[in-house]
Amino acid sequence: MLSKTVATLIRRLNFGNTSRVLAFYSRRYGQIRLIAKGVRRHAKRRAGEVGPELFTEGELVFYPSRSDGLAVLKEWCEEDARPGIARKPVRYFAACYVAEVIEALSREGEPSAELYSLLAETLDAVAGASRCETILSAFELGLLRILGLAPETGLCTICGRKRDQARRGGILYSPVDGGAVCGECADRVEGPSVRLTAGALAAMEHLARTGPRSAVGVSLRPRELRPIREALSSSVACALERAPRTLRHAKTLEKARKDR
């Protein structure tokens, strides 16, 4: 029986001589991994038809997987190719990071409309952005919230008391503990921590409320942005239980852009 859903392509691998394995995140079914048979042979004959491009949103029709393996692509109807993403490396690697994290943290057969909307909104914002750091921060905050891991910024995550007001040197943020830590608990932090100024913490709370679309217009000074990026990407790495492969490229590019 055929299944149908709106989906976004998050990974594409060549398979054998003529086929591709595609990973989608879909609104109705969560993650879907399927095989697109013969798309590469087909591409040689008819230019332009090379199957879905990465980060494209469209309607997917497929034969669900049997117990032995992958689902099979029947039809793909492109709705939004997000062509802006491929035009700038900074956008492309930001999108790769978003896709990697979604693929790693989502499961087949476990849909989340909220996660799908976050993915779509983030990629739409990235496709037109000149810089992606605030968008990625808002994405990470949205993701952590959906996973039930929203960073705690008002209370100390260790003792539960209201955290201190920002002092000189800033407030401690512990990715492993899941948020801000008060001065008295500083010695009990496990793993690396980041110091955030009161301004950075307020900016983080603001980005959590606005989401990726409005994050495009949020302008932050490097001394606020840098620790926010470090804190949130570390929190996502904790959720993944490893450092994302693509994050390094995204960081290198943002730095190169700034140094120019």
Ligand SMILES: [Zn+2]
């Ligand atoms: Zn404490």
